[in-house]
Amino acid sequence: MTIAHDDTRAEVEAGTVTTMTMAAALNRALADAIESDPDVVVFGEDVGALGGVFRITDGLTARFGEERCFDTPLAESGIVGTAVGMAMNGMRPVVELQFDAFALPAFEQIVSHVAKLGNRTRGGMRMPLVIRIPFGGGIGGVEHHCDSSEAYYAHTPGLTVVSPSTPQDAYSLLRAAIASPDPVIFLEPKKLYWSKGEVDTSIAAELGTARIARDGTDVTLLAYGASVPLALEVAEVAAAEGRSVQVVDVRSLSPFDDATVTTAVKSTGRAVVIAEAPGYVSVASEIQARVFERCFEYLAAPVRRVTGFDTPYAPPKLEHWYLPDVDRVLDAIDTLHWEDDV
Amino acid sequence: MTIAHDDTRAEVEAGTVTTMTMAAALNRALADAIESDPDVVVFGEDVGALGGVFRITDGLTARFGEERCFDTPLAESGIVGTAVGMAMNGMRPVVELQFDAFALPAFEQIVSHVAKLGNRTRGGMRMPLVIRIPFGGGIGGVEHHCDSSEAYYAHTPGLTVVSPSTPQDAYSLLRAAIASPDPVIFLEPKKLYWSKGEVDTSIAAELGTARIARDGTDVTLLAYGASVPLALEVAEVAAAEGRSVQVVDVRSLSPFDDATVTTAVKSTGRAVVIAEAPGYVSVASEIQARVFERCFEYLAAPVRRVTGFDTPYAPPKLEHWYLPDVDRVLDAIDTLHWEDDV
Amino acid sequence: MLHTDMLPRDTAVQLIDEDGQPVVDEHYALPDSETLLAAYRGLVEGRRINDQAGALVRQGRLAVYPSSHGQEACQVAAAMVLGDADWLFPTYRDSVAVIARGVEPADAMVLLKGDWHSGYDVRAHRVAPQATPLATQLLHAVGFAQAATHRGEDTVVLALCGDGATSEGDFHEAMNFAAVFQVPVVFFVQNNGFAISVPLSRQTAAPSLAHKAVGYGMPGERVDGNDVAAVLAVLGEAVNRARNGGGPSLIEAHTYRMQAHTNADDDTRYRERDEVQAWIARDPLLRLRTHLTQAGTLDADAEERFASGAEEIAAAMRTALNTDADLDPEDLFRFVTATRSPQLDEQWHLLRGEIERSHLADAGAGTTPNGDHR
Amino acid sequence: MLHTDMLPRDTAVQLIDEDGQPVVDEHYALPDSETLLAAYRGLVEGRRINDQAGALVRQGRLAVYPSSHGQEACQVAAAMVLGDADWLFPTYRDSVAVIARGVEPADAMVLLKGDWHSGYDVRAHRVAPQATPLATQLLHAVGFAQAATHRGEDTVVLALCGDGATSEGDFHEAMNFAAVFQVPVVFFVQNNGFAISVPLSRQTAAPSLAHKAVGYGMPGERVDGNDVAAVLAVLGEAVNRARNGGGPSLIEAHTYRMQAHTNADDDTRYRERDEVQAWIARDPLLRLRTHLTQAGTLDADAEERFASGAEEIAAAMRTALNTDADLDPEDLFRFVTATRSPQLDEQWHLLRGEIERSHLADAGAGTTPNGDHR
Numbered sequence A, B: 001m002t003i004a005h006d007d008t009r010a011e012v013e014a015g016t017v018t019t020m021t022m023a024a025a026l027n028r029a030l031a032d033a034i035e036s037d038p039d040v041v042v043f044g045e046d047v048g049a050l051g052g053v054f055r056i057t058d059g060l061t062a063r064f065g066e067e068r069c070f071d072t073p074l075a076e077s078g079i080v081g082t083a084v085g086m087a088m089n090g091m092r093p094v095v096e097l098q099f100d101a102f103a104l105p106a107f108e109q110i111v112s113h114v115a116k117l118g119n120r121t122r123g124g125m126r127m128p129l130v131i132r133i134p135f136g137g138g139i140g141g142v143e144h145h146c147d148s149s150e151a152y153y154a155h156t157p158g159l160t161v162v163s164p165s166t167p168q169d170a171y172s173l174l175r176a177a178i179a180s181p182d183p184v185i186f187l188e189p190k191k192l193y194w195s196k197g198e199v200d201t202s203i204a205a206e207l208g209t210a211r212i213a214r215d216g217t218d219v220t221l222l223a224y225g226a227s228v229p230l231a232l233e234v235a236e237v238a239a240a241e242g243r244s245v246q247v248v249d250v251r252s253l254s255p256f257d258d259a260t261v262t263t264a265v266k267s268t269g270r271a272v273v274i275a276e277a278p279g280y281v282s283v284a285s286e287i288q289a290r291v292f293e294r295c296f297e298y299l300a301a302p303v304r305r306v307t308g309f310d311t312p313y314a315p316p317k318l319e320h321w322y323l324p325d326v327d328r329v330l331d332a333i334d335t336l337h338w339e340d341d342v
Numbered sequence C, D: 001m002l003h004t005d006m007l008p009r010d011t012a013v014q015l016i017d018e019d020g021q022p023v024v025d026e027h028y029a030l031p032d033s034e035t036l037l038a039a040y041r042g043l044v045e046g047r048r049i050n051d052q053a054g055a056l057v058r059q060g061r062l063a064v065y066p067s068s069h070g071q072e073a074c075q076v077a078a079a080m081v082l083g084d085a086d087w088l089f090p091t092y093r094d095s096v097a098v099i100a101r102g103v104e105p106a107d108a109m110v111l112l113k114g115d116w117h118s119g120y121d122v123r124a125h126r127v128a129p130q131a132t133p134l135a136t137q138l139l140h141a142v143g144f145a146q147a148a149t150h151r152g153e154d155t156v157v158l159a160l161c162g163d164g165a166t167s168e169g170d171f172h173e174a175m176n177f178a179a180v181f182q183v184p185v186v187f188f189v190q191n192n193g194f195a196i197s198v199p200l201s202r203q204t205a206a207p208s209l210a211h212k213a214v215g216y217g218m219p220g221e222r223v224d225g226n227d228v229a230a231v232l233a234v235l236g237e238a239v240n241r242a243r244n245g246g247g248p249s250l251i252e253a254h255t256y257r258m259q260a261h262t263n264a265d266d267d268t269r270y271r272e273r274d275e276v277q278a279w280i281a282r283d284p285l286l287r288l289r290t291h292l293t294q295a296g297t298l299d300a301d302a303e304e305r306f307a308s309g310a311e312e313i314a315a316a317m318r319t320a321l322n323t324d325a326d327l328d329p330e331d332l333f334r335f336v337t338a339t340r341s342p343q344l345d346e347q348w349h350l351l352r353g354e355i356e357r358s359h360l361a362d363a364g365a366g367t368t369p370n371g372d373h374r
């Protein structure tokens, strides 16, 4: 009996907790999704024999064949546009766009169709596709290789936008994204690809939810992607200085988990939002505005944000000045009208 | 002597104040720019014989010839990409993209080059080009014809983004945009194309500045484009109810005129931001966040925003429910913790 | 050796000339008379639908209508060459093809009426939503066909676009993906001479749009787009080739848009009346009627039947479009995603409150549900 | 009639074969020996630059280097066919062409070193910044040439891209704009067989990339990209045609990327060593040396001079790149727009404060300027 057999396998796997990199967790999520659903196909540039420039699709073509993981001609609008067509016809395409600046040629397809086709057809056709995009900096990449474009996607109604900050979330959120009936922009923080953590493949994550990454009582840091480990580092340092810092991994950039975030900020009365992208008209400014409006009566101080500057991303040798760092976040925390302020 | 002649003409013009539609003001600005600077060229889809689907380029080809105003093949990335090349070679291209959803195919060119080429070359090449985009709703247009995409542009470092709300500003801001050494995304509120006002062609506008559209002492409405007349209407109604409403026409969506806006909001202590675009990760949320952070100590109530919903733009028969209207703004004002609140 | 076999013919395939006389073609045979009669009926209905829609625009019942008057042969053939399991990917101009494929006229007009962004059941009729952003649907067609192939289904996809759309990057990417993956898609370009006001000469310097096929390694062919027999033959062969694993083709039809781009357009600004007049002689209905009458296939009786059938369709359109649909504002939030987020829920509650209050005010003060405040 | 004259030849133009023997071509003549000697010198320098850059990557002095080892004939010819007033629009892989056009190697390496996004004076050398987003620069080249034509300047623009880039929508739009407006641009595709790991067969089903020219109505030609004589002849003719008002052309060079895509790539994952080995026999330097030596144009003396000239370039590269540039963080804000907005000023002040404090901390506690906090 096939079903019983599958059930057993699931049970065995439920117990499996392994330490792996985020890259491996993503690879595992893709493989498991391909294996468990015949409608899942993975494609993009260099995802086949090469296994992707970051090796996230490593071994998939060898294991599952060209039908399930394949290279396309070099054209991002083509990749996303054909994925839309496949999704219209009942498949679950998972496409990789190589760097987030190279997702831009597909922007029309993403905004005008990926985001809107379900709405256009009154649900007659849904768009169960996932667009994976390595994003963010901190890897010494040259121009066009370090951008954080989440604002473009998060602003677009109809798109679910998520970013993991741990291998566990990388696995669980990617599985959830692939299983979702809605289109998901899946932003992978390049800087964290080789960071390690435990992964339990039986843990399911829910899209649209934030996660408390560390408890604390004095101030809440709201972060996502590569800014989460930074926030946790800040919390460590601040703890040594006697301040108890709560860290929320926003995780779902759209839709937003107001319940979790609002509860968190109300509990501390102070908040700083951290993100790498230029701050102007950004996910960080949205979070700042929401928290401000929803927690107004609870705030002891203005909500601050620490973000990238409103400039093009820095060249490799200058990126350490560009990126939010521990000091900059600590400085922001310092401005939050503490009782011990003079 | 040519110079003296020109001077005289300018003097004559300085006295010229005419009532015209915003469409006519834009047309006049283009004509005057073509006439006064041999490097200015206008091109796009249907801008030649037809004069543009909104007739903004009406008569330019007839008057100045194909060399100065011409139709291109139907390809927006091509239009913007060739404009980039012309700007690299010392021209001042002014391109029209037909509707703002149809600017999306050019998004890569806009983000990766228009916005960054000046920075890339350390100022060795600047990008004196203007991208005109009719934007916004309220005209009963079908899908893809009513979007407000300003967030995409405003978030992108390197772009100047402006939107006029009066024929005067349409004229003066477009002239300033064409004269600017930097790339300008010029958003024309379709709904206001046929609204009339006085235009004095000798008035210069400065990019990057907001404008106080109406004085008031109780609450500040921050708006741009088609939301400005709405804000003024709200102010009228509120005045009848005994509330003094200040209206700021933000005008420059990037860079932001913090000085004017902050001073205004501090003077009233209350603010509502109005915009048609979906509110999430939007220019409205940026303004809300900035005002919150910068005016925190002066605020009697949370800053509110009244925006489009986080849904695709409504079909024509439902757009009246989608768009911010007088009632929705008045409702928002009502929540601003008035002393007479129970 | 040159790949001369790759070049499209230098002239368009024609099987019935402008005077209704059959033309012998070395390669394509005239469709049988039953097929031609069905096509003629389609043309009559298509023309009537175009005219009726135009009238409904003038009466303010449709917000906008991009007419295919003059292009009906392409519209009808596009529907006729497809089997039940095949799919059509149309544009805003292809309402007649959409209706010819079985969609109710009223449903096909939902977009143009302004009620919603698309109004028919895409799966019931195997017709994708009519696309507005140019050339984008060509990629969807390719992906759709790839999925069918992946599942081993016998589906051919016919993707429509205009001459202007061939200049878009997405046209290129779609053609190329289709050719590289040998996908069962037929690209059918209705070259009606204009992209709104811009003539073909501003879209390409190539001898024809069909020549673009060469650069993708796929067959290209030109056809007289006002000769439904030729369009049926050429499209039919391309569909068969696709179905039999022969991969994609590019077919360019030479036709003409007899009316303005839409009712909002003013074509006197960019083309001479003489040019438009000249195309009347090439009308797709006229020549087929002449041919079928001369061949004895079409008699007054059939003419009469077709006309009254078309009149019924038009009457149904009038009835449907003269009724205001009962629109539900909650629809704005219902279909954005499969499950509605708390974020959207909150916004719907805001709007619902407004609507309820406006109804209350209505009941109380007799004001309109919108426009007047409070 | 078929437009057979439009089809590119079915084989690549070759003027010197792999064994260094001249090939008589019906149309193209062998460049004179002076030109070929200059080209040979360029090849020697180009090869040395590629090797030196590779070494600097291994030593950590360059962040990344996309080598044109094996493609030097294309690189050198691209620089040689242009006049002073002409412009070159290169990609990330074309550093050798950029240097051959006169840019200092150290300036050409600023991007790859990580100091800034582009490091040379574009106007001084008439070389656009090296483009990273694929095919986007082709449109810039077209617009640039349009502007030159508009002002009546005699400028031809040579735009480079790879085989993979031909699949992008921007390639299509650039070719089409150029053809429709008859712009003086030559599109030069270095088909090196791969786009990172993806072979040409995944980019096109056409007999060649040059065949794409047909669909735009422009001349297309294929050339042996490892035969610098042929590249000079074919590119040279295309440049002349453009200069004389003949409009754009598409030239495809058949070549091979001998090394991985960049140092970060592992080409053993996607191609056989045998394939790479096989291309050694077709090396552009070898065959030209054989030819010039046999023709008596190249002697040991010249060889020696060229080698030591190349060595000097390499030494200068080492010196320049072994020095850390003194970077100014304010540059992040300086060039974003012509005039800095108050918004950016405010942000620079924030950063300046941090930098000052970190210097103070440095001086005080001896910590590193960044990384350690406070």
Ligand SMILES: Cc1ncc(C[n+]2csc(CCOP(=O)(O)OP(=O)(O)O)c2C)c(N)n1
Pocket: B045, B074, B098, B102, B105, C093, C132, C133, C134, C161, C162, C163, C164, C165, C166, C192, C194, C195, C196, C257, C261
């Ligand atoms: C990407 C995009 N750009 C611009 C438009 C605006 N537009 C709508 S129809 C049209 C002309 C299309 O011409 P063609 O492809 O020849 O089709 P036709 O209308 O003649 O059937 C234009 C420019 C659009 N819909 N999509």
Ligand SMILES: Cc1ncc(C[n+]2csc(CCOP(=O)(O)OP(=O)(O)O)c2C)c(N)n1
Pocket: A045, A074, A098, A102, A105, D093, D132, D133, D134, D161, D162, D163, D164, D165, D166, D192, D194, D195, D196, D257, D261
């Ligand atoms: C728009 C875009 N998509 C993806 C990339 C990532 N990328 C850089 S080089 C490359 C392969 C390019 O191949 P080809 O055009 O053949 O040039 P080659 O590197 O072989 O010289 C890719 C996919 C990019 N730079 N730009």
Ligand SMILES: [Mg+2]
Pocket: C162, C163, C164, C190, C191, C192, C193, C194, C195, C196
């Ligand atoms: Mg057309």
Ligand SMILES: [Mg+2]
Pocket: D162, D163, D164, D190, D191, D192, D193, D194, D195, D196
């Ligand atoms: Mg290549």
